[in-house]
Amino acid sequence: MNIAFFLLPKQDVVSVPHNATLRQTLERMEHHRYTAVPILNNEGLYVGTVTEGDLLWHMKDKDLSFDQTHKISLADVPLRMSNHPVHVDADIRDLISLVKVQNFVPVIDDRSRFIGIVRRSDIIDYCEKNIWAGQSKLQSSM
Template sequence: MEHTPRTVSDVMTQTVVAIGQEARFKEIVETMEQWKVSALPVLAGEGRVIGVVSEADLLLKEEFRETDPDRMEQLRRSDAVRKAGAVTAGELMSTPAVTVHAGDTLAQAARTMAYKSVKRLPVVDSEGLLQGIVSRSDLLKVFLRSDEDLAAEVRTEVVDRLFGEAAKELSVSVTDGLVTLSGRLRNVSLIPVAARLVRAVEGVVNVTFDVTDAASAGAVPPSAEPQL
């Protein structure tokens, strides 16, 4: 069974297109078009990431092309106005760069992307040197795991560990990433815990329960099942 990809290093792209501070506007656009990327890390020295230039940074030149911002807008959007007149990566880049480390979890990377509203994150080492890049699509690779792989991990890492001897009375099935635990359960109070642990397995879409309470020999009522 494959180990669950839990860190950025498992999914990141190590071959990264980057630019220097002196890269000119047109060169930046041509590089993005050539490599089909929406943002480029800006490097200094031997590869230290000092910023990122994105399509959004470049489009500011178009936004302000036909209008001159008034005094109020200049004050309110001073950074955007400045970038609209920029011609080099050093002038255009957003800095400091929003980055992650190879050892960060995928959940940490996803939260950073969501919080900072970015699509790609440079991966750096402890010195800030570029190691790779991770994108939204990279983080979604965990959902390509096979149902058989997910079922095996849920069985060994969740069901067997959580329920001990009682685990033999539960079966695990997975269809399109949806996990179903079925059988007899001696301690239904563990269902919310089991649900949380199963959802934490990388690649699981959701989990449902089709169990009977071994203590009362009755079906667990829907209200006792965990809700999203």
């Protein structure tokens, strides 16, 4: 199965630019109620994924108040997790191995440009539907 079937396209994905401030990142995540978002550079390349934890740990470690967050670049925040992207032509097995440990998997094209994400919940929904459909067929053949 082609992983593009599960793709949430870039235009529908909440992301942050790599040159955003800590405050801009916090506000975007709060507004959309996300705990993690992809970071993209000016060329549209996937840079990494920032999480609430990354932001909070940085604020704690640097003893920052919220009022100071507009002065801090997102680039200065260490990312504690490494959300690996997959190529759009990747095997579904590669996708599943990543989605087990990531809430979403960034997807890139041949030029390493970010084209969207695959959400863990979409994979689980697909599997659930196929499991129930398979069980129904099995029960009806008995």
